[in-house]
Amino acid sequence: MADEITITIDGQEVTTTPGTMVVQAANDAGIYIPYLCYHPGMKPYGACRMCVVEIEGQRGTPASCTLPVRDGMVVNTKGGDAVQVRNTTLDLLLSEHPHGCLTCHRIDLCGPQDICLRHVDVVDRCVTCPKNERCELKDTTRFHTQELVSPLTYQYRNLQVETKDPFYDRDYNLCIVCARCTRACDELRGDVAIGMTERAGQVLVGTVMGDSLLESGCEFCGACIDVCPVGALTETAYKWERPARVEQSVCAECPVGCTMTYEVNHWERVVRAVPELNAPSNMGQACFKGKFGFEYVNDKRRIRKPLVRRDGELQEASWDEAIAAAAEGLAQHRGPAFALMANPRNTNEELYAAQKFARAAMGSNAVDVASNDRPGIVEGLQDTFGYFAGTMTTWELADSAAVMVVSANLTEEQNVVGVPIKRAVRAGTQQLIVIDSREVELTRYASLWLRPYPGTDSVLLGGMLRCIVDNGLADMEFVNERAEGWDELVACLEPFTLDAVAAETGVNAASIEQAARIYAEAASAALLFGGDSSIGGTRRTLSRMVAALAVATGNVGRHGAGVMPLYQGANAQGAFDMGAWAASLPGHNLLDDASAREAFGKLWGVPIPDERNPGNRSIFTRARDGSIKAMVMLGDHVHYEDGTLGDVMGGLDALEFLVATSAFPSAITERAHVVFPAEVWAEKTGTYTNIERRVQPLRKVAKNKRVDSRSDLDVLCALAAAMGAQGFSWDGPAQVLDEIARVVPEYAGISWERLMRERLDIVTTPSDEPQPTQVMYTGNVLTGLKWPCASEDGELFVDRFRHGKARLQPVAWHPRPEVDPQFPLMLAHGRVLLELGRKPNVTVVGKRNRVEREERFVLNPVDAAAAKLGEGDPASVTTADGAERRGVVALLDAVPAGVVSLTTLFGELAVEVDASDRPDPMNHIARLNAAPARITPV
Structure with a gap:
């Protein structure tokens, strides 16, 4: 070359x-x-x-x-x-x-x-x-076969070992001041939690503010640990454990799909997680969930044997007995009286089997995934592009000239997606627009931060689109060649004048126009959106607006340009692809399409029900009113307890028969009639599909030998066989993937064998020579395959739409939701790593550090006057769910009228998770949703 x-x-x-x-x-x-x-x-x-x-x-x-x-x-x-x-x-x-x-x-x-x-x-x-x-x-x-006698005198630093912070310990007596950790924090992560400090004339590593990581804005990603060449930085859990072997697999904490190397000791315990240096999904990076959230694999509180309810109590049973009892109970509730709730940690193969079991074996379309509380953010993309999916990859974001992030909390929910954005912003090669009523970590990096009233983000995007059209900023050559429905879309934008949008959202017209120009005039622009502040049906309109903005400016199908929906759940994209949710059958075929139902009916040998599945929240509503009488629930999820899906436990209490698969005892298993001990992600083989549409192999890492557990795929197949259903006699996940490839065109050409061949062969120095941990573990890196993949030798493509042209959809103006007089404000709760100018007070409770500081409620002066509050006044904020916080008032014109803004520290969440007694606390972190609230003087 x-x-x-x-x-x-x-x-x-x-x-x-x-x-x-x-x-x-x-x-x-x-x-x-x-x-x-x-x-x-x-x-x-x-x-x-x-x-x-x-x-x-x-x-x-x-x-x-x-x-x-x-x-x-x-x-x-x-x-x-x-x-x-x-x-x-x-x-x-x-x-x-x-x-x-x-x-x-x-x-x-x-x-x-x-x-x-x-x-x-x-x-x-x-x-x-x-x-x-x-x-x-x-x-x-x-x-180097160094001489045994050194001419220099050994000087022990005698520094205190820092063990009070969450997740990892710092022993600077062992530090060689190579500065890898500080550079990883700065260069790789875009943070400045640790740096070079001076102590008594010596240069050492330390926190940039205070003595605790909680004071310095650490996001606990673990990048510093991964590069440390000595024992100065080590994970607190299993600190002294040595690995007997290492296994490569995919993290199961979020949809980014980070490839990780897991260290396993002689007792089959996973003791450490190291992000794969050359994996295309994460490029050597991880987050606090992926780095430290795997410990539940080793937890002793696992359900060890199947349980069957006899005489009102759950009692241990054999697998055969439990399968027979579950099959007998389910057989009495075939049809629309049955529902199945899957889990975002299920593999593609389990999700495919789950929806097939519900539809073919039980005759019901009531199947969904627990994490899928916001289907609208992908439904609008399917309306336009033909797929319930985004169009770009994580690391091409580093090359985007502009990025717009709408109503999303990347730091906590899709952490690694934010890394290339932060790097590019700090390098000065990217302009970042953040549209969010909350203060989140990315607002610190934003060139422009717009703070709309919660629930009006779709109106704001409509105003931007109207501005682009009115000012001749649309790429009409792209629109004419690649889209249809443009004139109808433009007609829908008539009410979205800048003045009207500004009045509705609380964002001034000049800022809206500035955001529109940055996005439209950039050489390449990406649009990421989560819909955190959106409400109900506005999310589908939001995603239609997102797709329309991308098409109108030609920002789709090019490197560094595209859209990315930011949903929850490690394999949420797999659920969309497999049809394990309300809107579609496998392969993004709409459930409302009679021809699609007929085609799958022929494939599976049974008619597919035609009743519409309203979604997971409705499933529990129908259970409470008696319409759904039996249910299979695969695993646990935070949405079962945080109110997102309504009164879940009330719905379960009303069921006549409940089958649950779970690794740990929970409120769900307490209510179940049959409980199967489930394998956790680290014990499974299968595939996940990440936020980039990358199908990645999930490989068995370890097996808890004290637990007689099986995968959800094994359970579903055994139930189907016991109930006489046909088409479930697969011999392992590889055969299920083969069937998926036959019935899902986007997965055609993808097989387990091919996934094992798709790898990066990284040349490294011989293993007997010293190497950093990440370099030592890299080598044959499995890359996965991004769909669509038309054939065994087909090229992956992102430069065309499913139906040839993008189908631009009409969009509606969604006014602000009606206000409850008892709760006239909306609480916009955000979270950041470090709030400049407000140093947290770190205290020691027991043997651990914790953050204590006075909360600050930021109000528009109009709302403060209405509540008879002034700057610095003590106040109480109560939300509609009864939760109360106390703090002091601050006034800021930039906060929209009708909003009370509260910003807390990520360190508080880290302490809470670290101290949690739950087996799997990372799976139970609640989202920062907008909530109706009132503020009163104290």
Whole structure:
């Protein structure tokens, strides 16, 4: 290739590209150059001086991590001067790092650890370090066969080990000041929670504000831990555990679908999660849920055997007995009296089997997924593009010239999607528009933040679209070639004048026009939306507006341009694809389409019911009124208890028969007539489809041998067989995927065998040479396949629509929802990592840090006057669900009239989750939804 050059490293010719650093060119060729501060993906730093080399024709020993390659360069990594510099560097590092084991004369004869632990106040042994045998410094020292006697005196720092913060510990006695962690926080994450500090004349790593991570705005993503070469930063849980093996799979906490490497110990416990460095979905990044939320896999409170209710009590039973009891009970309630609720952690294969079981075996369309409380955000996309899905990938967001995020809380719900946005904004290559009535983390990065009244975001987008049309900013060439329905859409925009929209939303007209111009005039623009502040039917209009904006400006089907719905649930996209929800059959075929029902009826050998399924909330309403009498529930979910789906437990209490699969006891299993112990995600094999439409293999990580559990797929197949249903005799998930590929055109060409072949072959240095953990674990990275995938050899495509042209839909003006006189305001509750100017008070409760600070209710002066409140006055805010908060009032004109804004800290959530006694607390984090409220003086 024209842009390739050739250099020579230790006599070996290496082909690389201009701009590559010598150390990375060597690594790419499988040649080892020692390093401790360099890490792939971060900027050259040159702190440790371990990677020095000699260059033919050049004086000195430059650091190869800061030295760009040039054509014809001859590099010697093993020259005497370079080796001497490295040895001196190691001496300096070891003078401030515990190294008793590294320079011990018994190093080749070392027996039980208690030989050296008999010493009083042992602080310099590797065996007392949580990262013993996982330490880059130890491996590097051994690799260099460092002399046992050092000319420098060891100085122990004697710093307090920080163990009071959530999730991970910090021991700066072990820190070698390589600055990887601070650069990961800054460069990779776009945060500044930790940095270089000075203590008593020494430069060390520390929090940028205060002493606790809760004070400095940490998002607890774990990126600093993943790059740390020593034991200075370690996960609190399983801190001292060593892995017996590692397994690659997909995280089950959110729809981003991060590829992770899981460390498993000898007792089949998952002890650590490390994000895969080269995975296309996450590129080495994770979030607090994915990094620390896997522990429920090991929890001892698992349901160990099937349970059947006898004489009013749940009693242990064999699998055969439980299957028979469940089949007998369900057989009495075939037809519309039956419903099935799936779980967003179910695999595609389980979801396909679940909807097929409901429709073919039970004769009911009442099937949905617990997380699907906002179907409108994808229904509008299907109306326009033909798919209940977005059009772009996460990491192309880094190349978008403009990004607009509407009513979404990325930091907590789709965390890694926000990473490329934050990087691009900080690099100055992207303008960010945030439309949200709440203050969320991305508002700190926004070029423009619009704060509409909750529920009016679709009106605001309509105003932007009208502005684009009126000012000639639409890409009419794209519209004419790629869309239909333009004139009808434009006619619908008549009421969306800037003045009318400003009056309805509370956002001034100039800001609306500015947002429209930024989006329309950008070389490439992406639009992400969650509908958090939308209400009811406005979400479908919102997603139609989103699709219309993208089409009107030509921002779809190009790199860095497109739309992305931000829904909840690890495999929510899989549920849409498999038809395991209210609106569609498999393959995005509408349930209302009689020809689609007829086609699937022929495929499955039974007629498909024609009754409409109103959705998951309606399922529980119908259970309460007696219309639904029996139900199968696959797993637990936060929406069953937070009111999102209404009175769920009241609906379950009214059922005549309930079958539940669950890993843990819950309010659902307490009400069930039959309970099956379910495998958790880490025990399953199957596929997930992420927010990019990427179908990824989920592989078994570990198996809790104390639990007699099975997958939901096994349970459904066994129930179908016991009830005499045909078409469920698959021999494992791979065969289910084969059937999916036959009946879902978008999955044609996707098979388990092909997914195992679709991988990145990453060249790394030999495994016996020191490497960072993420580099050591990378290698054959499974990439998954993005649908549509027309055939075995078909190309993935995103540059056309399902029906050839986009079908632009008419849009409606949705006025503000009516206000309850008892609760005349809307509470807009946001959450940020750090609120500048308001330092939190961190106190110690027991052995853990917690955040204490006075809440601040921000009001428009008009609302404050109506409530007879002024700046700094104490007040109480009560929401319609009875929850009450107390704080002080602040006045701000930017807050729309009718809204009370409350911003809390992410650290408070981290403390709450860390202290939770739930087996799976990450699955029970409630969304920050707008809520009717009132404010009163205290």
